[in-house]
Amino acid sequence: MTTDADDVRSFDQRGGAAQPKALSAIRTIARREIAEQLSSARFLIIALLVVGLTPLAVYVGARDYKSRLEDYNRLVAEQQKMIAGPAGREVKGFDVGWSEGNDLAVLRAIRPPEPVSALVRGLDGALPQYWDFSPTGIVTGPLASRPQRIADVVGHLDMAFLMRVALGLLAILLAFDAVAGEKELGTLRAVLSQPISRAALLTGKLAGGAVTLLLPLAAAFLIALISAQLFGVDLIAAGALAKVVMLALTAGAYLVCFYALGLFVSSLVSSQKTSLVVLLVVWVVAVLAVPPIATMVAQAASPVPTSQYLETRKDALDLDIRRQAELEMGGVYREITGDPEGNADTDKYYKNKESIDRRIVPIEVGYLNRRRQILNEIDRDAERRAANQNRFASLLMAISPAAAFAGAATDLAGTGDAQYAAWLESVRRYQDSLNAALFDDPPTVMIRNRGASFPAELRKPPTVADLPSFAPPRRDAAAVLSRSLPAIGLLGLFTGVFIIGGFFAFSRYDVR
Template sequence: MLWSLIEKELKNNLLSMRFVFSLAIVLLVMLGSIQVRMDDYVQSTLDSRANAAAERQTHRDTHFWRFQWTGMFLERPVLPLGILVTGTERNPDPRFRVFQKSKPIIRPSGSIDRNPLVTLSTPVDIMFITGVVMSLLVLVLSFDAVSGEREQGTLKLLLSFPVPRSVLIFAKWIGGILTLCIPFIIGYLCLAIWILLSGDVRFAASDWLVFLLIGLSSLLYIAWMFSAALLVSCWFRHAATSMCMLLLMWVLLVLVIPNISPYLAAAFSPVDSAQSVHFKSMKITKELQNEENQQLQELQKRHNVPRWWQEDNAWREGVELVARSHDRQRQGTRAIVDRRTAQIIRQTDLAHIIGRVSPFVSYANIVTTLAWTGPGFEQHLRLLMREYEDQLRRMTTDGLKDQVPFSADMLPHFRYTPPPVGARFAQTLVDWAVLLSGAVIFFLGAYVSFVTREII
């Protein structure tokens, strides 16, 4: 009997115009955007490679002493999973200057000459297509799941049969979710095939795992939306009223709360400006620089030379001293940056906690963390860049001590690898739980409302 009911729900939905519409929209938007995004990815990787090569070339004529003042540019890595989820990587500055004396890695560097329209628009990716477009379609497909049958009168006929109401609502839930998942799964499979066939983007095995997980989380999000729609549909007598209520809810949950939550978090948990970090670190640098100059003078006196770089022993000692001083500077400035990073993490977490009222925030957090284009990415990147800086520090100190000429070939290659999928997944567990419990609670609400209320 349960199966007959589910089958009826499925057939009834699949035969309706709305279903065809939704399928068309989802396919159109998904495939239309993925091609553009893949082209964009190819372009970005080419640019990034060209930039990296150019950067090495600019250091052809430099020497170690100068290098430790200027530092070098590191390219912001372009991750293949970014074609699925843009996250915070919307029109980012393409590179970071690292190992610049006295300056912490705080600000990425870009040109003012760029197309600002990309900043102005919202990227059309899986997060957007599922989170905004699909969720709206879910409401359109299910707003009258119960209230429509009630209005039509078929609900009375159905309930005059010896069918427990609980079975009926359960069948509606299962049938509805299955129907809604079909357009998404079809679109998502087409996406996978498209990515495989085009060959522009190569996903590693772990990337495909993430692809799968993102698909699953999207289905869970769809289930959340559908359960909420079912509850509203059970609650209100008229289909038109439930549609209005659902759209109201949708506007708040998908369009308003996620966008307001960072601002609310910023009001309660402030973060120092990037400029202030810069000023503070400059202050530290200045003090340490003076100290360094003094020590070098003492060194000259001790070795009894007019200039410390003119004598071999004094040189070695001087290089050690300068290296130590640079390290201290770096530690000092890094502590300031860390303080700000901690503030950022606190604010981001707060924004997430506030935003979790909306399933969209949970969903966005899951997909951006899995695709590793979320708020965690840049912090992780900075940590790796610090390690790289330390590498450069060692290389430069040794180079200076041994007085070898600088060569761009000596620069180690910077490779960015995101944290393993397991670790990323673990970060999203809370959001999975929030989505799942939301879906279950709404279903139970719909269940209770449907089973206990009078049908007239």
């Protein structure tokens, strides 16, 4: 009979069960996880669904993008034509509202559609096509896309939706039984009777789950890129491709986040059924309930006046100051022309043009500047309220990794709220620079009279080239990345918390 010492010595000499290196054990666990998951029905069904729906989602997105691009190109062509014409050579600075030949369209800030909106629609279709700048302030153009009533109600099917909803669900379904299921099956004891640490086991599971989830994700993005190319949207162009790659990486982080959540919950309970129920409830709350509830609560807690209300308020204030200005003007007309009604017909105006202009112009310019200031204050106040509401809603949504991903995805695609805020900022800056260069000291003022208006030339009108040019917000990959960092950071925080929570829970998990 051999002795203990002999047996152990010979065991060690054979290299019998040399303790596996942690990395090797992790790789072994991960490979098994991948093999198991890839052959599971839940993986095949959802992965095929996502891969199958991707071309459809891209087709719809590409069509929408292309129609917005056509509108944009048309508007730019019209503007170029105007710039090359008289309006471009002499910017008189007429108010948009009551000038017949609106020369201010040469200064129009036209927003190009974002190519990556073919994948992640975001707000791109719901923002204005352009902004005009006038002596009375910023005038917002029509929305880039027509409202799509059904899609606006139930949500748009785009890549962000497929990742957030379908692959998010897959992550949960792959992870719910990772620990509790193995405990029920009995394999957890068998695995943990081998010389590997619990941390290595969970790391292997996390790595295996991540690789499994990244396969349909990578396939979907590859198909999306090919589909977009086929449907006429070039996303291979350097800037767009960088955004798509960042988008795919963030989607990957989101899936790892949900998988880590699944491992965490699975390590907290002893039954896979309980794990599944808990995770499905969390998924429904995080993906489907939190975003609308957060928006609703923010709307209730921090209301924003409706456009109709703002317009009515602006009209009422405008009416007030205009009436005041008109009364003053009427007095001047009466005094100069002797007309008891305070009117000046064309003959009378041109007969007394010099003295009328000298006295009316300050009233008219004063009215325009005052009006611009008041309307600007109303708009700023409304924007401040909207921003507060957005901030509040974002804060409430911060409890959901799905909302964090939605924010990160749209911001990375250049179709999110951060991009909208950047456009508003650029537009406001441009209005300020035009105020200084043009509107505060207008070259031409329309002298109004009841039923008629007469241009009063005050100085030589500048050309478009003389005026500051509009600086649109940066849309390059670095800019969208910096705007997305808060949302990406939040997603990273969730992932970190779930991973640490999972390791902590599994280190204390009762495997009996």
